[in-house]
Amino acid sequence: LDDYSDGSSDELSVSPYQRSSNSCILWDTAEDRIRSNLAKWRQSHTRARGQSSTSETAVSHQRRPSGKMTRKSGRTVSTAGTDADRLSGPSEDEEQSEAFLVGEIRHTLEHSQGGDSAAENVILEVNSLKHAYNIMIDDLYFLLTKAILDVTRTKCPTSDSPNKVDKESVRAFVTEFKTQLTRFEVVLHAYFGQSTQASRMCLQALEDSACYNPLLMEASPYLMHAMYDADLITEEAIWWWHAVVEHQIKKNQLTLVAD
Structure with a gap:
């Protein structure tokens, strides 16, 4: 494990994240591209x-x-x-652009009835959205992951206290998430297909969603495990994501000390 971790650090030194002039997290770049395209x-x-x-x-x-x-x-x-x-x-419209696109994809997923023919229709509709709004493929991975999380949220009962998360809520969310992964297996594999870049964007979308939702934050390790079992993310991408997050934490700590 230590040897693999060292290898990840070397990869980090040449990763797109490290080469960025602003050293911004990859999902931030995705949001910027989405806003610009819209x-x-x-x-x-x-x-x-x-x-x-x-x-x-x-x-x-x-x-x-x-x-x-x-x-x-x-x-x-x-x-x-x-x-x-x-x-x-960004203007108010640009701030809402990601939510708008996620909502469009979510509605497409929710209206499907299951089965191979329905999966083909979903893929066609998602492709239509991609071309209609000039969505880059990396952004589509990001948005599609968020849409699946949104579909899961609509199927799960919400707690009376949004800041208080119990184990039952986490268990119910993870169970429903696995159900949605199975339901849209054909659609998801058509886009992700063990692609390293798709895996990275998938993890960044999960990270972004978890930052603003306590339930997702608690459930994120189990959701990541479920996506790995469903062959949506690769082990290499998980190690890359861990190295990027660890690097960002250290950078933030140094900034706090300097201030």
Whole structure:
């Protein structure tokens, strides 16, 4: 075990996480890409609507090269502040983009009735969402994992106290999660398929969800074990994830000491 741990440290030194200029966790990058893709999608549709509106309005409503036409007023709006707005932080819509995409995939999963034909339909619908919202494949792994967790949450009764987690709640959640993994086995294997990168994104999605949900935090070791048994994550990815988290903890400790 010690030898393997040492090997993981060497891998960490050349991992994408280590090479990142900001040393950010990989799921943060995934969120940024999701927000950016959704923003581009909204901008392209707004631009298309503006062009359609321009063709129907008077010639006096001309677009300036440096701006874009809004559909409501037909006036030119400067886009010079776009970069500054992005640097100042994500908008409310961008903050909700991940929740929106997870919800879309979750609804697709919930509407399936089981069976091979249903699995094929789910795969087609998920692929349609991927292309419609220009979702990168790494982000799709991330979102699909979160969608399965969301489906599990909707099937499990919630505790009266969200901050208090008992063993029965954890056991019920893990049992239901295994049921959902079995139900969507064909769909999940079509995307994950023992891919190292898919495994890493799956673990990052679990980590992200657990950070904001006490029940998931308590259940996460068992959920990880269930995903490993279902051949959704690899042992190599687990060691990689452990090394990344350990490195981040040490870095945070050094930052606290320096402050």
